[in-house]
Amino acid sequence: MSENSHDNDEVEFPSDGRTPVSWMSDLQRRRRAGPRHRAQIVARDTWRSATVAVQSGTYQDPTTGAVGSPIFASTTFRLTPQSYQAFSQGVTRDLPIYTRYGNPSQWAVQEKIAALEQAESTVVFSSGMAAIATTLITLTNHGGHIVSSFDIYGGTYNLFREDMYQFGRSVSFVDGTDVEQVRAAIRDNTQVIYLETLTNPLLKVPDLPAVVKLAREREILVVVDNTFLSPALLKPHALGVDVVVHSCTKYMNGHSDLTAGSASGSRKYVDRIWAQLLRFGGSLDPMGCFLLERGLKTLPLRMNAHSANAAALARYLSGHPKVRRVYHPTLSGDGAGWLGEATGGRFGGMVSFEVEGGDAQAQKLLDLLELPLVATSLGGVESLISAPFNTTHSSLTEPQRRAVGINPGLVRLSAGIEDIDDLVADLESGLARLG
Amino acid sequence: MKNGVNIAGVSESAHEIRERPVEAHHVYRVGATWDARGSLQARTGSVTLGTSRVGRDFRVSCTPGPRAPGPAPSPELLTPAEMFLVGAGACLLTTAVLGASSKGHTLLSASLLMGRAEPGRPWAVDYDLFVRADATPEELIETVRTSCERSPSHRSLVEGGAVSWSLRQPPATAARPGDIVSAARDVAVASEPWPFASDRRRSAGGRHLGVRWDYGVQLSFWPDSESARHARFPVDQTKQFGGMDRGPNPQEYLLCGLAASVAETAASLARARDISVHEVTCLAQGRVDLHGLLGLNAAVPDKIQDVSCALSFRGGATPEQQAALAREAVEVAEVSRLLTLPQPARLSLARDGEHLHELVSGP
Numbered sequence: 001m002s003e004n005s006h007d008n009d010e011v012e013f014p015s016d017g018r019t020p021v022s023w024m025s026d027l028q029r030r031r032r033a034g035p036r037h038r039a040q041i042v043a044r045d046t047w048r049s050a051t052v053a054v055q056s057g058t059y060q061d062p063t064t065g066a067v068g069s070p071i072f073a074s075t076t077f078r079l080t081p082q083s084y085q086a087f088s089q090g091v092t093r094d095l096p097i098y099t100r101y102g103n104p105s106q107w108a109v110q111e112k113i114a115a116l117e118q119a120e121s122t123v124v125f126s127s128g129m130a131a132i133a134t135t136l137i138t139l140t141n142h143g144g145h146i147v148s149s150f151d152i153y154g155g156t157y158n159l160f161r162e163d164m165y166q167f168g169r170s171v172s173f174v175d176g177t178d179v180e181q182v183r184a185a186i187r188d189n190t191q192v193i194y195l196e197t198l199t200n201p202l203l204k205v206p207d208l209p210a211v212v213k214l215a216r217e218r219e220i221l222v223v224v225d226n227t228f229l230s231p232a233l234l235k236p237h238a239l240g241v242d243v244v245v246h247s248c249t250k251y252m253n254g255h256s257d258l259t260a261g262s263a264s265g266s267r268k269y270v271d272r273i274w275a276q277l278l279r280f281g282g283s284l285d286p287m288g289c290f291l292l293e294r295g296l297k298t299l300p301l302r303m304n305a306h307s308a309n310a311a312a313l314a315r316y317l318s319g320h321p322k323v324r325r326v327y328h329p330t331l332s333g334d335g336a337g338w339l340g341e342a343t344g345g346r347f348g349g350m351v352s353f354e355v356e357g358g359d360a361q362a363q364k365l366l367d368l369l370e371l372p373l374v375a376t377s378l379g380g381v382e383s384l385i386s387a388p389f390n391t392t393h394s395s396l397t398e399p400q401r402r403a404v405g406i407n408p409g410l411v412r413l414s415a416g417i418e419d420i421d422d423l424v425a426d427l428e429s430g431l432a433r434l435g
Numbered sequence: 436m437k438n439g440v441n442i443a444g445v446s447e448s449a450h451e452i453r454e455r456p457v458e459a460h461h462v463y464r465v466g467a468t469w470d471a472r473g474s475l476q477a478r479t480g481s482v483t484l485g486t487s488r489v490g491r492d493f494r495v496s497c498t499p500g501p502r503a504p505g506p507a508p509s510p511e512l513l514t515p516a517e518m519f520l521v522g523a524g525a526c527l528l529t530t531a532v533l534g535a536s537s538k539g540h541t542l543l544s545a546s547l548l549m550g551r552a553e554p555g556r557p558w559a560v561d562y563d564l565f566v567r568a569d570a571t572p573e574e575l576i577e578t579v580r581t582s583c584e585r586s587p588s589h590r591s592l593v594e595g596g597a598v599s600w601s602l603r604q605p606p607a608t609a610a611r612p613g614d615i616v617s618a619a620r621d622v623a624v625a626s627e628p629w630p631f632a633s634d635r636r637r638s639a640g641g642r643h644l645g646v647r648w649d650y651g652v653q654l655s656f657w658p659d660s661e662s663a664r665h666a667r668f669p670v671d672q673t674k675q676f677g678g679m680d681r682g683p684n685p686q687e688y689l690l691c692g693l694a695a696s697v698a699e700t701a702a703s704l705a706r707a708r709d710i711s712v713h714e715v716t717c718l719a720q721g722r723v724d725l726h727g728l729l730g731l732n733a734a735v736p737d738k739i740q741d742v743s744c745a746l747s748f749r750g751g752a753t754p755e756q757q758a759a760l761a762r763e764a765v766e767v768a769e770v771s772r773l774l775t776l777p778q779p780a781r782l783s784l785a786r787d788g789e790h791l792h793e794l795v796s797g798p
Contacts, residue, residue: 014446015539023581024537025730027446030454090436090443141673141680142620143479143492168492168620188464189481189490219488268451272675 007082010036011094017085031267033120035094035107043115049232050300057111057293059104069108071290075099093274100278105286109293113252113262116231116299117244121270123277124262124289128227128247129155130282131261133163135245136192138276139221139269142168144191149176151404153200153225154392179210186214192221197236198228198339201352201388201412202327202405205339212240221269227251227379228350232303233343243269250379251348253295254302260284260292302381305417306349309383312420313413313427314351322431324409327352349415350378358408361434362387365411368430371423378414383423385413439651440536441677449729458485459725459735461676463686467497467515467694468716469702475499477518477691478619479683480718482673489673492619493683497695510660513668515696516551517644517658519770522689524549524562524646525654525670526588527782529685530728532648534578534585535568543567545648546631550659558779558795560592565631565785576792579784583796585730587723588689590738593797595777598693598742600765602757605716605747622682627667629657646670652678686723686739689774694719696770697744701760704767710760711751717764718745742774 014027021027036042043056059069077083077096086095093102106124114122125131136159140146148160150173160171174181176195186193193215195206208224215222221242226234230251236244246252248260261284263273277283284292314328329336329347336347355362366374372385376392386392388406396404415423436442452459464480475498479491498512513521528547535542548563566575583589631645643659654670670685672678683691698717705712720743727737746761765771779797783790 014442014537017539021538022577023534023585023730024445024449024728027442027449027537029443029446030450031447088437088442090441141490141675144490169490189488189492191488191490216486219483219486221487268447 006078006096007080008095009038010034011082011086011091013085013091014089029089029091031120031271033114033267034111035102035121036111037104037107040108040111042111049116052115053112053232053299054297056115057108059108069105069290069293071286072096072103072105073286074103093271099286100281100283103286103289105289105293106284109289109296110262112293112296113231114264116296117237117264118231118235119237119244119264119270120267122262122264123270123274124248124260124284124292125277125282126261126284126288127259127282128245128249128261129159130280131245131247131263132156132225133159134276134280134282135223135243135263135273136164136169136194137167137280138273139223139243140169140191143189144169145187145189146171146192146194147182147185147190148173148194149196149199149206150174151176151199151202151204152194152196154395156194156225158395176206177204179207179214182211183214186218186220190218190220192223194223194225196225196228197234198329198347198350200228201350201392201410203228203329203347203350203352205329205332205336207338208236208239208241209338216240228348229343230299230303230348232300233307233346233348234339237265239342242266243273248292249377251303251306252299252379253292254299254379254381255291255295256377256380256382258288258291258295260288302417303348304346306415307346309415309417309420309423310347310349310351310413313415313423316424316427317351317353320431322356322434324354324356325407350412351415352410352412354407355409355411355434357434359387359389362409362411363390365430365434368433369426370429371418371426372413372416378412380414381417383414383416383418385411387411436651437536437539438532438542439653440533441651442536444677445533445537448725449731452725452729452731455485456726459731460485461686461723461725462720463684463690463723464718464720465687465690465694466716466718467691467698468714469499469695469698470714471712473499475695475699477695479687479691484673484675487675489675491673491683491687493622493687494619495622495683495691497691499699511666513658515692515699515770516773517642517692518688518695519692519773520549520551520560521644521646521656521668521670522685522687522692523560523588523592524644525656525688526685527562527582527586528564528646528648528654529652529672530586530589531564531579531582532652534582535570538570538574538578540568540570540574540578542648547646548631548643549646550643552781556781558781558797560778560780562780562782563785564782565788567787572786572791575786576784579782579792580794581730583782583794585728585737587728587737587739588685589780589796590727590736591689591742591774592778593780594738595775596738596740596742598744598765598771598775600761601743601745602754602761603718603745603747605714605749623669625667625669626665627655628665629659631657652676653681686721689739690719690721690742693742693768693770693774694744696768697746697764700768700771701746701748701764704760704763705750705752710756712748712760714749716747719743720745744771
């Protein structure tokens with residue numbers, strides 16, 4: 001037990017300063033899940049997702065008995081001999097020292113996400129792009145190579161296209177759903193395969209188990225963006241994925257009132273990502289951590305509701321004469337294969353469809369709808385709708401949009417958790433007035 | 436951090452290897468190409484660190500030896516044998532820094548002067564190690580003694596070992612249409628004068644070399660000659676191994692020296708036999724098992740293992756001629772002989788300018 005009341009008894013040091021160290025093999029510290037404080041709730045192995053979402057990570061304030069985690073609105077923390085030892089031995093991630101390094105509010109939400117992801121560790125960021133950029137710079141070196149998909153989220157694509165080569169990384173884009181294309185793009189210096197578990201906006205499903213197998217054979221790390229599914233539906237670490245990133249702005253928080261991101265994985269990789277975060281910035285403030293932790297408590301409930309609504313909307317739209325095509329995994333004919341099995345047939349709240357008449361008709365439909373708010377982003381409790389051609393994919397040329405399958409008239413709908421009958425009635429009304 | 440070394444990271448790696456021995460295997464890959472213009476360039480390739488791969492893209496120009504076809508040796512560049520020796524000495528110094536830091540010693544400075552021993556000496560390589568630290572003489576001697584036993588590249592020098600060879604097809608370009616490709620970078624040679632007090636020229640086969648510890652596992656080295664004493668070369672580890680990716684690491688320098696030596700030797704042999712060869716490339720590879728360096732398993736060899744050279748030729752050599760050139764080049768190349776035949780090495784340790792101890796490693 002430490003002498004100072006706010007020391008962290010969970011910390012293990014390489015050396016206690018008393019026992020002689022004759023060589024590196026005598027050092028004591030090994031990687032453990034966390035960082036954790038003794039006041040936090042740690043999920044039991046037997047807990048199911050809904051219990052984990054509510055309970056895991058909560059900081060149980062020993063002074064007041066508050067049932068929720070306090071917001072530790074402090075940028076810095078009193079230094080103790082343990083803190084100095086942490087500096088000298090390189091374990092500053094495990095102690096509250098300075099909020100960019102770590103804050104109990106961050107630890108609370110990080111523990112919850114890690115437990116949901118079945119990962120050893122998580123680090124939270126001030127945005128999804130901060131998480132993605134920091135993770136990929138961390139896991140690659142100057143001279144390294146990344147294989148990704150040409151239809152990934154536009155912000156990530158721009159990071160690859162405009163910035164990565166300036167950092168000395170090269171990138172190859174392939175059809176991420178075709179494992180043979182992924183295989184063909186691998187080089188001697190390939191370090192990371194980066195994919196989305198469900199693509200945006202066409203909801204294509206990569207063969208993740210096959211990609212992971214391939215990556216293992218070639219000593220390559222697999223990083224996936226699991227934003228569209230969330231750990232309530234898919235836990236990519238269970239498939240062998242090394243690092244999972246999220247835009248927590250979307251389903252993880254779920255209320256369209258926070259910008260945040262996360263990266264989860266083994267302590268080995270997440271510690272490295274954390275060290276890069278220290279230099280890049282992008283840490284999440286304590287208030288943001290509180291919002292995210294609160295939002296996560298209802299994640300499994302919300303994902304069930306989002307999934308049911310999106311599947312019902314897909315069914316409705318696929319039978320409508322003014323809709324040319326609907327994109328949703330439930331319509332794939334094979335139940336979306338491995339993904340359907342892994343998620344129990346639930347695929348989150350996204351559904352995309354092509355309106356007869358092209359982009360002008362799509363835009364007109366958006367203007368006619370009442371319930372889905374016309375806005376970019378997704379994953380909130382309220383339904384949102386937008387057209388990729390003038391939002392998420394507006395930076396692409398027309399041939400590029402065609403190449404990734406974004407045809408005229410495409411609309412992306414993020415189904416909220418409103419009553420499905422109201423959502424269908426609103427779409428029915430809008431489509432009827434399209435003319 | 437102690438002396439810039441992430442002790443927690445070292446500790447965690449040691450425990451990880453205990454639990455997952457496969458993570459102990461670090462495989463280094465380099466290539467060197469000699470071409471008909473007399474250019475001799477080495478380049479680092481990817482590294483496998485346990486179960487993951489790391490991109491490395493350093494390019495080091497070398498000066499061909501006096502018998503190699505092409506222009507006269509350039510004093511501004513390193514010879515293959517110098518790169519090999521830098522690899523051995525820098526590894527020894529890095530190991531000593533890691534060991535001292537793990538023990539909690541504060542280093543103020545550490546540098547190593549090295550060269551080939553003068554004729555008549557019972558050892559082949561001379562090291563002079565100068566240290567300023569808060570450790571006692573006994574602690575320093577013990578640290579250096581253990582470093583001499585565990586440093587992978589140094590052990591390769593003093594123990595010797597086999598180098599296998601093979602032929603391969605000349606590589607095709609790897610980039611595909613639409614790829615966003617980054618270029619290789621030359622090792623950043625800085626202009627900084629020779630920083631060592633000693634300038635004794637007792638190196639018989641080539642120049643004296645000086646290696647200085649800078650921070651953590653980062654080192655700098657200088658060749659000691661009038662025209663090149665301002666050239667500071669970086670030695671660094673991958674960021675995954677506690678470095679900052681500033682330059683090749685000791686094993687990569689050692690293997691670059693081997694690959695360059697074999698490539699230029701193959702070219703020399705071809706010229707001597709009037710075989711038309713425009714380009715020779717040698718890919719060299721070697722594996723380090725960290726059980727040795729970290730002191731986790733005394734039964735595991737500390738030296739670089741599974742050293743291999745794969746040669747490819749452009750020009751008019753028949754497959755039979757190529758095979759003969761490759762086999763013979765690996766047998767007779769200067770660095771190949773340094774690596775295969777055990778080389779006794781003497782190390783003189785001084786603390787705060789005072790001689791402390793002398794160690795001789797090898798046969």
